[in-house]
Amino acid sequence: MSRYYARGDRTPWKPSNGVSRRFSLQVAFSGAESGLASGIEPMAADEFPISPGEFGSLADALLARHRGTSHAVMTALSEGFVSAVLVPPIAPRARTALTPPRPPRHRAGGRVPGTRSSERGRPVRPAP
Template sequence: MSCYFLSQGKDLWNPSNSVARIFVDQAIMLAKEMGLDSGIEGIIEDECEIHGDRFTAFLHALLLRHDKSNNQALRSLLEGVTAIGLVITERAGWDMPIADTGDNSFWDEKKTQLARSMPTG
């Protein structure tokens, strides 16, 4: 079984159900910790809707938090959701708010490597 991550009917990612649940739960927990809305709805009948405006604002906040932290454990925890989110954002064609995070090559490389292992439907 798998779960479809969609935005306005566009298929963005189709991971296994367990991977989908882990991603959604981590994103919702991070959003709660930061006092934000992740833009990710719960999984219903193997589908999960993502709202681009809220999701990109959430990712922007994750990028800034990652960049400003010198805590390697926190940075590592943020990287998984952020990298997956960047792939989803690119596939959806959403504009990301510019994050002054210094060297973006780190995220570009993570996104490129990860996208290969993130199937769509």
């Protein structure tokens, strides 16, 4: 079984019910959190209509917030969802206009978030 995300007569994405349920809840939460319309209308007959302009605005806001935080937990919480919103098949196939991404900011000293200076490039492992 699938649910359909549709833009007019196009269906850019047909995820399984479980994936769709989680995605639609995260989109609704993100819209409420940002004060923007999600761009994804409520489901009717297994179909979620997409409003490209509104969905594009939400995607831009999610990306800006994700890039604008230095909080490691906030970054980890949003990373997968922001990626899911921005990569095909969702936004591009829905012909959603997105603001082109800008290069990531580099931190002073070349420190990679989540690593120790002696382990640059390797994830920090929790202490036993």
